[in-house]
Amino acid sequence: MERVPILRFGDALLVSIQIDLRDDTVLALQEDLAERIVASGASGVLIDISAVEIVDSFIGRMFASIAALSRILDAETVVAGMRPAVAITLVELGLSLDGVRTALDLDKGLAILNRLAARRGLRDDTDELPGGDGEQPLTRAAPVS
């Protein structure tokens, strides 16, 4: 089985998927990422899928579970570079990727992670409690209305 390499990139982990994903490769990536997040203390995970030609329900669900898993381990996930045809297909398939933050490309993905890291810094400074609603991390640092 091929494994997808995970690279350290500043405060984040970078995963670039360049192979046709088998189900067990996907499951291995999920486990490897969890271990690497804990071992490295990374605050973000950036997954580049610009070379991925199809995302079916299994692979899509993997993105959602990686995002949920990272959040529990105190890291944010951004999936970057989804091809337009893949996006159209995903929506028609019925997969909305709830809870997965996406970016058009790696640059924008990295910008999102940096912005979140800055907010995280603010949050730590003020010792503010997280909102508790894991589904809306973007508003986590905002006051509860």
Next chain:
Amino acid sequence: MTGVESVETMPVRTGDDVVRVRQLVRTRAKAVRLSLVDQTKLVTAASELARNIVTYGGAGTVRVETITKGGRHAVRATFSDTGPGIPDVELALTDGWTSGTGLGLGLSGARRLVDEFDIDTEVGKGTTVTVVKWTR
């Protein structure tokens, strides 16, 4: 008149086979000049249906063929297994219904991604799903 050509059959038993099915269907979809979006939809549907064979049917085959009718071309893919069959097809085609650990989008999602969808199943005998995607 419908012309059928370039029939190809391959066994499906493992995750590697699922990847090979995607590649075979992609090659055929390109050959008949399906648009990129339609190629992606067909390959995604094929991926779901091939995985169903591995997950539920245990083992089976996929037959991929190119068909021509009235100047239009299509790829037809037939997924057959000799697994347990589906007791309630209507239920199995409902979004979110799953007998396993998946999302329940496999069958219903695959149906939405293709132009023609046909399912033939018998409990204890197996399941055959046929999908067709036409050029526009």
